[in-house]
Amino acid sequence: MRINYPRLLADLRHLATFGQVDSGVHRLSFTSVDQEARHWLLRRMTEAGLDARIDGIGNVYGRTRGVTKAVLIGSHTDSVPKGGWLDGALGVLYGLEIARACLEAGSQTDLGVDVISFADEEGTYRALAGSLSFCGQLSEAEIDAAKNQQGKNLREALSEAGYAGRPRLILDPSRHVAYLEGHIEQGPRLEIEGKRIGIVTGIVGIRRCHVTCTGQADHAGTTPMHLRKDAGSALIKCCYDLIQRFEKVRGPHSVWNFGHVVFEPGAGNVVPSSARVLIEFRDVSEGTLDRMQAEIQAAAALANGQGGVGVQATELIRISPAEMDSHLATMIEAAARGRGASTLRMPSGAGHDGMVLTRHAPTAMLFIPSIGGRSHDITEDTDEADICLGIDVLADTVQMLTERK
Amino acid sequence: MRINYPRLLADLRHLATFGQVDSGVHRLSFTSVDQEARHWLLRRMTEAGLDARIDGIGNVYGRTRGVTKAVLIGSHTDSVPKGGWLDGALGVLYGLEIARACLEAGSQTDLGVDVISFADEEGTYRALAGSLSFCGQLSEAEIDAAKNQQGKNLREALSEAGYAGRPRLILDPSRHVAYLEGHIEQGPRLEIEGKRIGIVTGIVGIRRCHVTCTGQADHAGTTPMHLRKDAGSALIKCCYDLIQRFEKVRGPHSVWNFGHVVFEPGAGNVVPSSARVLIEFRDVSEGTLDRMQAEIQAAAALANGQGGVGVQATELIRISPAEMDSHLATMIEAAARGRGASTLRMPSGAGHDGMVLTRHAPTAMLFIPSIGGRSHDITEDTDEADICLGIDVLADTVQMLTERK
Numbered sequence: 001m002r003i004n005y006p007r008l009l010a011d012l013r014h015l016a017t018f019g020q021v022d023s024g025v026h027r028l029s030f031t032s033v034d035q036e037a038r039h040w041l042l043r044r045m046t047e048a049g050l051d052a053r054i055d056g057i058g059n060v061y062g063r064t065r066g067v068t069k070a071v072l073i074g075s076h077t078d079s080v081p082k083g084g085w086l087d088g089a090l091g092v093l094y095g096l097e098i099a100r101a102c103l104e105a106g107s108q109t110d111l112g113v114d115v116i117s118f119a120d121e122e123g124t125y126r127a128l129a130g131s132l133s134f135c136g137q138l139s140e141a142e143i144d145a146a147k148n149q150q151g152k153n154l155r156e157a158l159s160e161a162g163y164a165g166r167p168r169l170i171l172d173p174s175r176h177v178a179y180l181e182g183h184i185e186q187g188p189r190l191e192i193e194g195k196r197i198g199i200v201t202g203i204v205g206i207r208r209c210h211v212t213c214t215g216q217a218d219h220a221g222t223t224p225m226h227l228r229k230d231a232g233s234a235l236i237k238c239c240y241d242l243i244q245r246f247e248k249v250r251g252p253h254s255v256w257n258f259g260h261v262v263f264e265p266g267a268g269n270v271v272p273s274s275a276r277v278l279i280e281f282r283d284v285s286e287g288t289l290d291r292m293q294a295e296i297q298a299a300a301a302l303a304n305g306q307g308g309v310g311v312q313a314t315e316l317i318r319i320s321p322a323e324m325d326s327h328l329a330t331m332i333e334a335a336a337r338g339r340g341a342s343t344l345r346m347p348s349g350a351g352h353d354g355m356v357l358t359r360h361a362p363t364a365m366l367f368i369p370s371i372g373g374r375s376h377d378i379t380e381d382t383d384e385a386d387i388c389l390g391i392d393v394l395a396d397t398v399q400m401l402t403e404r405k
Numbered sequence: 406m407r408i409n410y411p412r413l414l415a416d417l418r419h420l421a422t423f424g425q426v427d428s429g430v431h432r433l434s435f436t437s438v439d440q441e442a443r444h445w446l447l448r449r450m451t452e453a454g455l456d457a458r459i460d461g462i463g464n465v466y467g468r469t470r471g472v473t474k475a476v477l478i479g480s481h482t483d484s485v486p487k488g489g490w491l492d493g494a495l496g497v498l499y500g501l502e503i504a505r506a507c508l509e510a511g512s513q514t515d516l517g518v519d520v521i522s523f524a525d526e527e528g529t530y531r532a533l534a535g536s537l538s539f540c541g542q543l544s545e546a547e548i549d550a551a552k553n554q555q556g557k558n559l560r561e562a563l564s565e566a567g568y569a570g571r572p573r574l575i576l577d578p579s580r581h582v583a584y585l586e587g588h589i590e591q592g593p594r595l596e597i598e599g600k601r602i603g604i605v606t607g608i609v610g611i612r613r614c615h616v617t618c619t620g621q622a623d624h625a626g627t628t629p630m631h632l633r634k635d636a637g638s639a640l641i642k643c644c645y646d647l648i649q650r651f652e653k654v655r656g657p658h659s660v661w662n663f664g665h666v667v668f669e670p671g672a673g674n675v676v677p678s679s680a681r682v683l684i685e686f687r688d689v690s691e692g693t694l695d696r697m698q699a700e701i702q703a704a705a706a707l708a709n710g711q712g713g714v715g716v717q718a719t720e721l722i723r724i725s726p727a728e729m730d731s732h733l734a735t736m737i738e739a740a741a742r743g744r745g746a747s748t749l750r751m752p753s754g755a756g757h758d759g760m761v762l763t764r765h766a767p768t769a770m771l772f773i774p775s776i777g778g779r780s781h782d783i784t785e786d787t788d789e790a791d792i793c794l795g796i797d798v799l800a801d802t803v804q805m806l807t808e809r810k
Contacts, residue, residue, distance in 0.1 A: 187627030204626060208673055219780060220662035221609060221687050221754035222592030225655075227778075232663045233648060240645040243638060250630075257625035258637045259673040261666045261680075268613055268664040268685040275666075280673040282626050349626035373632075375624060 024378025058119030064112025084380025188373025198367030328364035429783025463524030469517025479521035489785025593778025603772030733769035
């Protein structure tokens, strides 16, 4: 197969015109620009010779005809508000170009390439809706319940887009021998470490919890320090303790964030009656996440009752880590080596459709560098040379899978 | 002179009907209930035989006729939103009752009692406006500039109340030999230490500053810890450091408060780009305040630049401590001892009209206990026995001043 780089780049640039905002895109799921982008993609798949359709959740799916086995390649074409032009789009158009190149080459194997753009990965209505649906993990009740921030129902959006009532397509384990997703890194590691291809070992699990301190509001001028039940100072001490504790139990790629803090009532002359921090932490290892969680509980238990302040930790979100297929990862690594590209094995710190697929089919992801690590912003960008190297590595991996059959 | 306790208590209860909210009052400066309360007070002063008037800033002032020297006794009758019934009202009606009792006794001294209710102590438009005006410290330009939270001008409020254009009365140093103010403690110390009369040694100085950390917003999943410029964690560490530093340089009565914290953008999955804390600290010693301020600067300087985060401390408010007259304080203490009352020398952690007066006349304040330390709330209250003991001590102090002449 021969990858047509100018065609790939032209497709990427054209897709970026739907919802264009400067050098980025504002293409929220099921808005008119998102629908236009889906229908454009459907036409491009059809023109490539794929058997293409849009299903009942909005997934755009193009099958190679006349094969019983296929590598599924894809990602998503929706964006966050004022997001980047490559986030998701890259993986879908990698799939289209590879499928097109394979069909043009007229390969005589029975392993085809199927291409998919999963709906609403970014969660305008329901994060990962398309990939969850494709893997049989999204119930009708969950679709009924999904709403956007303005309170509009996903059902209504699907109906307006004309997708309501269509069957929802499902992964075919007897057909889909692998799922491959190319994506921008969305972080700075490849750039900083001078590597061109990231081999994703797994997608981190995510946990969120609140630590809440409850004291008593008092006049901050007239209440002596030793008589206060100061929720604010209790929270500062507890967070400080947690930073030390996390450092002790962290893995090499663990991350955590104290992203939001609120003191009530929040006045300069009133001792805080309550204080709360939102803590998010991520790791590829469930064991590491468990250890970090245990440290939060221990820190809260230690602080609880000190200075008359109650301290409680509450879990809000728990998403398990998703491991990628190690054979496929090794194959991508070999493909990259074959192209002379430097590689870095790394976890993905962000969620992707691949984290859903990996529980149902052998799955691998490759990353290409994000300039300055920027993403979820219109300034997101990647060098064209890296875009072209990424598809070469992915196409070579498909070639290896074909030869392995 | 003979204090009429039922009359004092009836006056206090009656004043509390203006703007009554359950057991508290909502009597913001220059609202109709505040004006009604002022005019009721004016009538009560006149009925007592005082030469009473309301001046151009709204101060209600009653002079004893036929004397060349007078002890000035007072406080304020405005309240904070949903405040307590005794805060301010107590000191004014102590003055009224003592003046009344003196006039009834027909004392043959040339030391009279003048009574004053200072306007807007609580700062609906301008904190301490009445006492500042009375001490010649409030310019016409400052009155022009004063606004309430709804943007209404103090000038407009004075005009609506009918006070505009009236002369503003001024302290007369040749007449006013002392200023005495009785007040509820607004804190828990007297109650907890089992003392009935607080001898105010001084009113704390107040400083406020912001410590602001400036980093960079990044994806909290994909940005490795060592590559972050995390303003949130920097602020936690800086605040923790400050708590230790304050403990080292504090005086016996120093207080501080981390009352408000904000992290921006404030999302669980975004590394905070900025984080800010509002710190307020109070002490009777300017030197201690200077040392605490220096620790804030030192902590900010130490943290500045660590982890790529800029840290800056900015002073917002600086109010100097106000010492009370030590001779008068000793006299109040002796008067309390004469009544068999336990006393506690203590600073006032809150601001009062007395802090303005003390720069212009010998000034003393006494505190009576606040039940549960509650204040600036409708639950504020004091035992009637303590209210009566307070006026006895104050009346005895006036008697001592009379005899000293």
